Amino acid sequence: MTATLDRAGRTPRTGPPSVDIRGVSKVFGSGADAVVALDGVDLRVQPGEFVCLLGASGCGKTTLLNVVAGLDQPTAGEVERSVARPAVMFQEAALxxxxxxxxxxxxxxxxxxxxxxxxxxxxxxxxxxxxxxxxxxxxxxxxxxxxxxxxxxxxxxxxxxxxDESGEPGVLLMDEPFGALDAITRDVLQAELLRVWEATGTTVLFVTHDVRESVRLAERVVLLSSRPGRVVREWETREAPDRDGLHETITGELREVISAHARG
Structure with a gap:
């Protein structure tokens, strides 16, 4: 059984966002070989917020994370961050x-x-x-x-x-950090991440293709379309009285995104 975190009493966040993504597109290559990975993505992440980027494999989630981290530059659009260098955590520990x-x-x-x-x-x-x-x-x-x-x-x-000495919450970018772990260890570390996030007030942007993980962890789930990645829909998990029902809803939307890509 996985635990969930009650965030109903959290204070609404105001002020400048920790991450502000405006009209970001990313194209790899040129001419006939060009691949459009992202197309006009808009997303704001507030200080101390936990947001999950959800989508099928190859939809541009990691590309967007790399752009936010400054590891890659957008072809178009802008990214503003409250800190100069966000911290990044990958699937491999890379110690x-x-x-x-x-x-x-x-x-x-x-x-x-x-x-x-x-x-x-x-x-x-x-x-x-x-x-x-x-x-x-x-x-x-x-x-x-x-x-x-x-x-x-x-x-x-x-x-x-x-x-960072600004006093602003740090920004942590996480690219499927528990994807290579067994189910029990993953469950434990998800709970630990929630506890650590609560304790530190860190802003988290978390990439996953696992609907259940996104619903369990995030305050807000953002669904990306299949390539090119665009924001399709968002859900506030704090406002969901039925997490199982929300999981079914998001799963249905994700299946529709994948099916639409296959039909296209």
């Missing part, structure tokens, strides 16, 4: 194998010029937050897959919340 868990978490702080004592203290705090107390000295090969993803989450949080 440096020669560094301990603690040193992996410290890495973005070290690159940002944070002093040794301060970054070590922050790494210990974040490892405790993801329930890895006492494991700072372990190397990645000594940890399970789920533990490595916890370290990756702590490292991403270090980048999102430990560098």
């Amino acid at each position: 440096l194998p020669w560094l301990s868990a603690g040193r992996n978490v410290e890495l973005p702080l070290r690159l940002a010029g944070v002093g040794r004592a301060a970054r070590r203290r922050r790494a210990e705090e974040l490892l405790a937050l993801v329930r890895l107390e006492g494991l700072a000295d372990k190397r990645p090969h000594e940890l399970s897959g789920g533990m490595r993803q916890r370290v990756a989450l702590a490292r991403a949080l270090a980048a999102a919340t430990g560098v």
